[in-house]
Amino acid sequence: MDSGSSRQRLASGKRWVIKIGSALLTDNGRGVNRAAILNWAGQIAALRDRGIEVILVSSGAVAAGMDRLGWRRRPESIHQLQAAAAIGQSRLVQVYEHAFGQFDCRVAQILLDHDDLSDRTRYLNARSTLRTLLSLGAVPIVNENDTVTTDEIRFGDNDTLAALVANLVEANALLILTDADGLFSQDPRDNPQAELIGEASAADPKLLTMAGGARSGLGRGGMATKVRAAQLAARSGACTVIAGGARESVIERVCAGEPLGTMLTPESDPLTARKRWLAGQLQVRGALTLDSGAELALRTGGKSLLAVGVTAVEGRFHRGELVSCRNSAGEEIARGLVNYDSGEAAKILRQPSEKFVELLGYRDDDELIHRDNLILL
Numbered sequence: 001m002d003s004g005s006s007r008q009r010l011a012s013g014k015r016w017v018i019k020i021g022s023a024l025l026t027d028n029g030r031g032v033n034r035a036a037i038l039n040w041a042g043q044i045a046a047l048r049d050r051g052i053e054v055i056l057v058s059s060g061a062v063a064a065g066m067d068r069l070g071w072r073r074r075p076e077s078i079h080q081l082q083a084a085a086a087i088g089q090s091r092l093v094q095v096y097e098h099a100f101g102q103f104d105c106r107v108a109q110i111l112l113d114h115d116d117l118s119d120r121t122r123y124l125n126a127r128s129t130l131r132t133l134l135s136l137g138a139v140p141i142v143n144e145n146d147t148v149t150t151d152e153i154r155f156g157d158n159d160t161l162a163a164l165v166a167n168l169v170e171a172n173a174l175l176i177l178t179d180a181d182g183l184f185s186q187d188p189r190d191n192p193q194a195e196l197i198g199e200a201s202a203a204d205p206k207l208l209t210m211a212g213g214a215r216s217g218l219g220r221g222g223m224a225t226k227v228r229a230a231q232l233a234a235r236s237g238a239c240t241v242i243a244g245g246a247r248e249s250v251i252e253r254v255c256a257g258e259p260l261g262t263m264l265t266p267e268s269d270p271l272t273a274r275k276r277w278l279a280g281q282l283q284v285r286g287a288l289t290l291d292s293g294a295e296l297a298l299r300t301g302g303k304s305l306l307a308v309g310v311t312a313v314e315g316r317f318h319r320g321e322l323v324s325c326r327n328s329a330g331e332e333i334a335r336g337l338v339n340y341d342s343g344e345a346a347k348i349l350r351q352p353s354e355k356f357v358e359l360l361g362y363r364d365d366d367e368l369i370h371r372d373n374l375i376l377l
């Protein structure tokens with residue numbers, strides 16, 4: 001795939017995770033950069049108005065807290081860092097609330113720690129809350145829950161957190177905004193002749209030899225954690241773009257497919273990667289039995305599953321959960337994310353979608369499982 005077409009495909013992505021790093025947010029430590037935040041908020045609100053969902057992962061709590069406390073150097077002590085984060089986080093959210101408010105956009109603060117993403121129940125809870133916030137048109141603003149995390153359970157840098165959030169919500173793309181214009185063949189602060197990498201496979205081992213650590217004293221990860229984040233994001237099929245956050249209209253331009261910064265792509269086709277990820281991540285909550293026509297449509301036609309081809313529903317599940325699809329002989333032939341609860345599915349089985357309103361009182365989706373959310377076994 002040439003770089004132009006992969007950028008164009010990126011532009012059709014409907015769900016983005018955008019990460020903004022400390023150095024950028026705090027204008028290299030000079031307090032929270034309200035003007036920049038207002039500008040990014042305007043760009044994100046414009047995307048939202050075009051139906052693109054955005055989750056913002058924002059660093060900057062420690063840096064904002066240090067600024068409020070008049071501390072010049074990042075403290076070593078974990079408790080001082082946590083205190084600075086507690087002071088800075090409320091400041092940061094206040095600035096976001098005000099900035100997004102100018103564009104009639106609601107924001108929601110989400111603080112996550114490692115346990116939230118490693119414990120299955122909490123993982124699914126975080127996933128549902130984020131999806132609900134997005135469906136309400138809000139922009140979730142995520143940061144690590146710095147005040148309670150200990151060294152053993154820290155994500156450590158928000159690049160990793162942003163990639164895990166991209167996995168969690170199955171984002172199409174992760175945009176990492178930083179103070180460099182992308183990944184260069186060498187840290188441009190060491191070598192001004194270093195060249196920008198336009199596009200590469202996230203798994204390319206050469207990338208980590210180019211990426212160095214953080215230099216600002218504010219950011220934690222440098223480029224190495226951004227490349228690793230791209231590798232993590234690729235597991236669920238997300239492309240990553242690393243770009244300079246100070247560039248004019250950077251968010252809108254990257255989301256429109258302009259070749260800014262560095263694009264790091266998953267090795268396999270994004271949809272296949274995403275489906276594989278889904279199949280491994282979620283628990284099967286129920287089962288649907290398909291008639292022979294539906295089985296054929298799935299197996300050979302690459303079609304979505306329609307209620308008209310479903311003859312039985314088992315188990316209790318909610319919209320968005322993973323269910324197994326069996327043929328009339330009881331063999332599992334596919335798995336997928338279902339668009340209706342088990343009670344609703346029972347009411348609409350064997351029925352065409354035109355009858356959903358009569359049977360349910362509404363119709364959200366025509367298909368019971370959309371083909372993009374189906375994994376054939």
Ligand SMILES: Nc1ncnc2c1ncn2[C@@H]1O[C@H](COP(=O)(O)OP(=O)(O)O)[C@@H](O)[C@H]1O
Pocket residue numbers: 020021022023024059177178179180182183184185186187188189210211212213214215216218219220221222223224
């Ligand atoms: N190969 C590279 N290309 C670009 N920047 C690099 C590279 N290696 C190291 N860096 C450094 O990474 C920094 C960005 O990382 P970091 O300070 O952690 O930012 P953030 O706070 O946005 O996460 C850049 O300012 C740059 O000095």
Ligand SMILES: N[C@@H](CCC(=O)OP(=O)(O)O)C(=O)O
Pocket residue numbers: 020021022023058059060061062063085143144146156157158159218219220221222
């Ligand atoms: N949770 C910390 C994030 C620190 C961090 O990872 O910063 P960065 O490398 O700039 O993304 C904070 O808000 O200060």
